[in-house]
Amino acid sequence: MSQSKFFELKEKIIETGKCTSCGTCVAVCPAHCLELHDLKPNMIDSKESSEVNECLECNLCLNFCPRSSYNMEFTEKYDPKISLGNTFSARTNDKEIKARCQDGGIVTTIIKFLFDEKLIDGALVSKFNKDWKPEPIIIQNKEELKSSSGTRYNISPNVSILTLKHLIEDLDLPYGDVNKLRIAFVGTPCQILAIKKLQSYKTNSQIFPSNVIKYTIGLFCMENFQYDKIMEEFVSKKLKISIDSLKRMNISKGKLLIQIDGNDEPISVAVKELDPYTNSACHYCVDFSNLYADISVGSIGSKSGYSTIIVRNKKGREIFERALKKDYFKTIQLTQKDLDSIRVLENIKKNKIKN
Incomplete structure (x- = not known):
């Protein structure tokens, strides 16, 4: 070969x-x-x-690798800046989502809105398997959303399942032509960049699977970790925490908080202790707040129980305003100080990049 x-x-x-x-x-x-x-x-x-x-x-x-030369000419205009006009703090109004979500539950709520409005046929998200290992999955209804809530701190190769074989064989397609599918994609900056590279390709026919991705929801990301390093080497071996006992993991205010069965208070670990376990590719990434997503979502800048939303383009603005008008979530005003906290992390990530 x-x-x-x-x-x-x-x-x-x-x-x-x-x-x-x-x-x-x-x-x-x-x-x-x-x-x-x-x-x-x-x-x-x-x-x-x-x-x-x-x-x-x-x-x-x-x-189309996100780490190869960019060479993109976007057909949509993206707003790389953070301002009071495009950045908001929000919390879901759905009680069920609120009970199990991380931060404000906004990613889950937006996907629920897209299903309710029949704007998508599926959403590409990730879920944990029994060993807390994230796996990409395309859900086809809002009832499946509960399996994907919460934050992952291990790599989930989300784009990998966007193959013709997977979409045709594993999904209950609403019509015969797979190219008519409408999928919302949730991913990290590198994954969103790859999708946007595909969609910006100048050709008479679109490169599959770019044509089936209708909405992109980007996650804030400082760095990511391989499962065997963060879960097996660090959590299981170094911290001596059984994977079976895990209930929730969250990073907040410079701390990794690990909630386990039988403990009322989470185990707290300084984020800097995770540096040796970071995926090497993250050292070449300058994008913290997911610049090329339709909507970017994270926790930085918002108070506990809320998520920060950055509306990046016209498409993102449309679904944000429609969902807000239909009372899917509530918003509160951010301050310039809140926005500065996001900019600080953006600059930290840019300054960490390897040449």
Whole structure:
């Protein structure tokens, strides 16, 4: 099997520690010859599967990697700035979501709104398996939302399941043509960037799966962690906490708070202790507040029990205002000091970048 083009991705991105494990290369490969193994792309031998073709040497895997050269011309205008005009603090009005959510429950609430208004057929989110390992999943109704609430601090390769094979075989499609699907995508800055690179590609036909992503909801992200490092090496071995006893994990005010069965108070760990367990690709990322999402959501800037929302473009503004008007959530005014707290973390992340 020819590996010339994949070798370029391997040499420039994977072996240099820049791979974010987003799974975009797997999703865009027209030959279906890539897979993730231990969260890193690998080429499948076509002799091992009749569904795998020889590498077409199309270079899509490298071109649309979020860590390759950007070279984008957006069709939409994005607002990279944080201001009182586009940044809000909000909390869900849904009692069920409020009872199980992290912070203000806004991501879950926006997706619920999109389902209620029949604006989407599915939402690509992540959920925990029994070992607290995040896995990407496309939910097809608002009742499935409860499985995806809460924050993940391990990598979930969300883009990887946006393959034709997965969408056709594993989803209950409302119509025969998979290209008519309308999906809301929730992801980290690197994942959203990959989607936007796909959508900005100038060609007569869109690159799948960019055409099925209708809305992007971006999460604030300072850094992310591989499961084996943060959960197995740090939580299980160093802190001696059983994975089975975990109830909730949250990062707040420079502390990782771990809630376990039998303890009223969470175990508190300084975030700086997590530095050795950070995914290497995060050291090359400058985007904290998810600049290219339609709507960005995080906790920084808001008081406890609320989420910060940054409306980035016209599409994001439309769904934000419609959901607010229909009383899906309440908002409170942020101050310039609140906005500054977000800017501080944006600058910290930019200053940490490796050259």
